[in-house]
Amino acid sequence: MTHDAAPPAPAPATPARTLLALLLPAVVVGAGASLLYVGVSKLAEKLQDVLWTDLPDALGIGGYSSLWMIVMLTATGVAVGLVVWKAPGHAGPDPATLGINASPMPLVVLPGLLVATALMLAGGPSLGPENPIIGVNVALAFWLGRRFLPVLPGALWVTLAEAATIGALFGTPVAAALVISEALAGQKTKGRLWDNLFAPLAAAAVGAMTTSLVNHPSFDLHLPPLGRPGWGDLLAALVIASAAAVFGMLAVYAFPYVHSAFSRLGHPMVALPVGGVVLGLLGCLGGHLTLFKGLSEIDELAQTPDGWSAGQFALMSGVKLAALLVAASCGFRGGRIFPAVFVGTAFGLCAHALVPSVPSALGVSMGVLGMLLAITRQGWVSLFTAAALVASPSIIALLCIASLPAWLLVTGRPQMQLHDDGTPIR
Known part of the structure; x- marks a missing residue:
């Protein structure tokens, strides 16, 4: 006589006091990640105005003339190449090997990476800030977290920084929650999904709110809305x-x-x-x-x-x-x-x-x-x-x-x- 196997027991819930202890680190990481992203973006925008408006106007050259585009993109390559060549850590690993997820880098790499990112954003190459900003925030959160709260696992600081930066980049925590849940689906994690998402979602929400309050981002293109689809x-x-x-x-x-x-x-x-x-x-x-x-x-x-x-x-x-x-x-x-x-x-x-x-x-x-x-x-x-x-x-x-x-x-x-x-x- 055979019997059906008993269904697996549901994962135990994480006590509320354990989750509450993660709230303050999540808030700090969320705000810090957003402020770093906004700061780099604002600096790059100011430099872009100088390079593409003020300087060509002073020289009597069209800011988006063919000559100026070639000159500026070439000059940006020279400037970023100099940083990659001479900066400690060479502005991080080859970006072709990196995705949206990041591993903690040595702190010595971060100044060169931030300078190379700001120069790239201002100079015109067709790349966004997401990968380097996530990398910098992960490295800072990991180092500071291990130094001041070593009882928390290092992987938690990495997850908090990634979620916070994605929330800051998109101006909403929804994107971060989706990305983190997708990553958790491929890992063997303990506990329930929402328990594991509690701290990253808090960091993403704070990152998104900080960006919204400081920078007012919007992805909506205000296109005519689609009616009932046929x-x-x-x-x-x-x-x-x-x-x-x-x-x-x-x-x-x-x-x-x-x-x-x-x-x-x-x-x-x-x-x-x-x-x-x-x-x-x-x-x-x-x-x-x-x-x-x-x-x-x-x-x-x-x-x-x-x-x-x-x-x-x-x-x-x-x-x-x-x-x-x-x-x-x-x-x-x-x-x-x-x-x-x-x-x-x-x-x-x-x-x-x-x-x-x-x-x-x-x-x-x-x-x-x-x-x-x-x-x-x-x-x-x-x-x-x-x-x-x-x-x-x-x-x-x-x-x-x-x-x-x-x-x-x-x-x-x-x-x-x-x-x-x-x-x-x-």
């Missing part, structure tokens, strides 16, 4: 998201080869200036909107979604993807999420321009979804970002459905992140 919208969502994923995979497959080509140059004072020249030429081809991390630039696209032709949108998306590929390969310190959002936005608006019956909000959200799935391989970040850009509740179901074929196109394939030997992570 069968045509469903078909368009499936096609655009899948096509954007395939388009993004072109850069993913090219990544190890382009990285290898720049690595053969052998020195950051060669690779980074050469990368700057290439980025300047790409800027001349695609226009000034294809420079920088891309968030301010997608606002300009969204203000007049019918202001460019399908060919112009296609050109901008292709140039921006190539610029992201070059900037990530030649050694600039930065992340790939924000410029990928620009690529997806331009791709979606291209679909809207080709088929005007496709709503601009639908095109943008699906383009961003497919592109981020290919570039980041982060499902929750891709869904959240695509939904946040259009702020239309009726589009969420379409995003979830469209993510399925797009995910099948990218899962199990090389990622846009390399091992130390230059081979792609799968």
